[in-house]
Amino acid sequence: MNGIRIEGLCKDYRLGRTVVRALKSVDLEIKSNSFVCVAGPSGSGKTTLLNMIGLIDTPTSGSVRVGGTDIQALSERLRTRYRNRTLGFIFQTFNLLPVLSVYENIHLPLILHRELSKQEKHARVMELVEAVGLDEHLRHKPFELSGGQRQRVAIARALVTHPLIVLADEPTANLDSVTGNEVLELMERINRTRGTTFLFSSHDPSIMQRAARIIRLHDGKVEAA
Numbered sequence: 001m002n003g004i005r006i007e008g009l010c011k012d013y014r015l016g017r018t019v020v021r022a023l024k025s026v027d028l029e030i031k032s033n034s035f036v037c038v039a040g041p042s043g044s045g046k047t048t049l050l051n052m053i054g055l056i057d058t059p060t061s062g063s064v065r066v067g068g069t070d071i072q073a074l075s076e077r078l079r080t081r082y083r084n085r086t087l088g089f090i091f092q093t094f095n096l097l098p099v100l101s102v103y104e105n106i107h108l109p110l111i112l113h114r115e116l117s118k119q120e121k122h123a124r125v126m127e128l129v130e131a132v133g134l135d136e137h138l139r140h141k142p143f144e145l146s147g148g149q150r151q152r153v154a155i156a157r158a159l160v161t162h163p164l165i166v167l168a169d170e171p172t173a174n175l176d177s178v179t180g181n182e183v184l185e186l187m188e189r190i191n192r193t194r195g196t197t198f199l200f201s202s203h204d205p206s207i208m209q210r211a212a213r214i215i216r217l218h219d220g221k222v223e224a225a
């Protein structure tokens with residue numbers, strides 16, 4: 001039972017004297033092993049929703065439970081643990097470290113995993129390098145890769161800790177449609193073979209339709225799920 005249960009989630013942003021209500025009492029249940037797209041027009045609250053689940057930002061009210069645990073109630077130590085072990089993150093702009101090689105970028109999140117031996121860490125990185133098809137680029141730096149290859153490095157980095165849930169805010173927005181679809185295919189395969197939940201946002205209909213479920217946001221509310 002590692003599903004996500006969201007209840008009455010509200011987020012207000014204060015801009016001077018005005019308040020932007022980015023999420024207006026969102027209720028959602030996302031089962032484990034899901035492949036879900038959060039869709040909706042610009043400003044509908046997609047990033048805000050993902051940031052609440054990722055503990056990147058705090059809700060104004062309401063709760064997010066993961067595997068039955070209210071994530072807001074976690075201590076600072078457990079919040080770090082949740083971010084590093086339960087979650088993986090993929091970003092629109094890849095966010096790779098430019099001075100590190102492909103291998104080193106993927107290896108990086110394992111720094112906090114003292115329970116794994118050096119050999120186990122190496123094996124995990126190599127398994128993912130192979131899974132995302134970057135065997136021949138191990139020593140390359142991000143600037144030597146195409147956009148699609150960079151996003152595949154980011155996917156491998158997100159998965160190296162064996163997270164239960166991967167959050168991806170517009171993972172294909174900086175890619176052409178063929179490459180974007182290849183990235184989606186890779187995420188889909190990982191969802192199928194490993195049971196990792198993927199929660200990704202997109203504007204692009206050809207990306208959305210690949211999801212097993214589409215959560216449509218409009219003006220901070222769930223319009224259809």
Ligand SMILES: Nc1ncnc2c1ncn2[C@@H]1O[C@H](COP(=O)(O)OP(=O)(O)OP(=O)(O)O)[C@@H](O)[C@H]1O
Pocket residue numbers: 013014015020021022040041042043044045046047048049
């Ligand atoms: N840090 C912030 N401060 C103030 N207002 C914000 C902040 N972040 C988001 N908002 C507002 O909250 C609303 C929801 O924004 P959000 O970024 O979640 O939308 P989105 O669906 O991700 O849009 P896009 O498709 O453009 O990425 C918008 O009205 C936005 O202007």
Ligand SMILES: [Mg+2]
Pocket residue numbers: 046047048169
């Ligand atoms: Mg957004």
